[in-house]
Amino acid sequence: MIRAAAGRAKGHVRKTPLLSSPFLDEVAGRRVFVKAECLQHTGSFKFRGGWSALSGLSRAARAAGVLAYSSGNHAQGVALAARLHGVPATIIMPADAPPLKISNTKAYGAEVILYDRAGGASREEVGAHMQAARGLTLIRPYDEPLVIAGQGTCGLEIAAQLAALGVTSGEMLTCCGGGGLTAGIALALAEQAPEIRVRPVEPVGFDDTVRSLVSGRIERNTGPESGYWDAILTPSPGQQTFPILQSLCGPGLVVTEAETRAAIRLAFERLKLVAEPGGAVALAAALFHGTELKGDAVGVTLSGGNVDRTAFATVLAEAN
């Protein structure tokens, strides 16, 4: 399915560069290779899954339109993929999502429906209602094989790019929310680079996947549902993604907000890339959790860059 998704993606999904900097290598104590998915269309890897899903639907299902719920990056990925397929998209977003993500999703032509996350509304319930009422096809953000396959195209690129640099073993750290990107990359590497082990990275307080990998069953976060890393704050790993993670991934890592902010500053200064909080956790782990890693080289996803200007300026202005 990943290879098929890569075939459908050709000419539509960007092959993003794998970047590095001697300054980052020095901080990390090993070579660090950064998959710059913030340069993907819509500013995050989510366009891969959105394109895969839209291009993989039957013609009839596609024509009726699609539905997605998302804090913002899946929203944009599905919205642009739908527009490029000439199909209507309805996107359900939390009212407190970053303003840039909401305005972009609308600008890609989607109908955006906001719901009150703090008020206890379930986005799944809102989505099910819309789906039935309009005959839409729901594009789940991670528990959907077409979406996982789309994210897996990122893994195919990583395997080829690392091999071209002579790196065929080591660890690949992924920013992990529901596990779609992590599962997709893990599946791709299992075949294309079996000596490279994927390890999911989550922020402190939202380490559901890390704990699930330890306990061997799906664990949930018990704290607040919103926070600094808006892109990856899912309550638990997915029903479809977790078994893949469990079978293919190494132990997860947990990073702090201070580590994330320092990683954002270093990505700015050393890679000239804009990283959003949820997209910077894997880099933070590579830079500041070196003692938990193995090998002389590590790969990371920098999975998105959709952050408001004022929030980014605040991080930049902080001392290191």
Added chain:
Amino acid sequence: MIRAAAGRAKGHVRKTPLLSSPFLDEVAGRRVFVKAECLQHTGSFKFRGGWSALSGLSRAARAAGVLAYSSGNHAQGVALAARLHGVPATIIMPADAPPLKISNTKAYGAEVILYDRAGGASREEVGAHMQAARGLTLIRPYDEPLVIAGQGTCGLEIAAQLAALGVTSGEMLTCCGGGGLTAGIALALAEQAPEIRVRPVEPVGFDDTVRSLVSGRIERNTGPESGYWDAILTPSPGQQTFPILQSLCGPGLVVTEAETRAAIRLAFERLKLVAEPGGAVALAAALFHGTELKGDAVGVTLSGGNVDRTAFATVLAEAN
């Protein structure tokens, strides 16, 4: 020479992506393709010229060491290229260059000698003295065929990347200081994409090349030698670059500081790229000088991203 430089660059110089965003297209009123040279090693296209020069020197000349004078990007490009060749580099920089550029140049292992630009010291004089005293080979920032050829490798990539998108005619806007990048790209496109015309872009008050193209002879800037766009504030086009520009380029364009700052914000928001002032002028021209352009597509170089965090944060925090 450009093809030879590309051969020597293989595996050492990054092939940078050509990026776009529907949001930028909307602002510009045409399709805009951005050559992201801020993602090049050392954060600017100057590593291309530095690598070309170091790899193109005779073994004996290289072994004796190299010298460069630069406000910062050529400094870093030569410093890293020298380090990767195992050769000592001496770099003469103005004392008021951006701190990040000075500290990076030192971190790449070069010996940095600062001079007082305001005090009237000529960097050429300082350089000539060092050259004679130490037997170093001077790597000029633009009036050097090996350097122009190195920058030209960027043009070969642009021609291929635009052709892959079906764009074989139109205009290519370049950020222009001494004219090394502009001349290199113009030479490459003249052969590889002869229907694409290069047009240099300069900031207001530093439009020596624009005026030189009008008058047909090398004109000099008469105002201050330093300013917002530190990377491209050369006093006049080069003796070697100007004839190339004169024979191959269309009329130049001039942008304001406000336009540059708006372009930096849009590159942040829409491309997830960090642009420095001198690296953003071509994008500014594409976005805000559309009436002076022809065709439904335009290419631009985003030629560097070496900007201090506090300066960048200030631009981000401004209203549009």
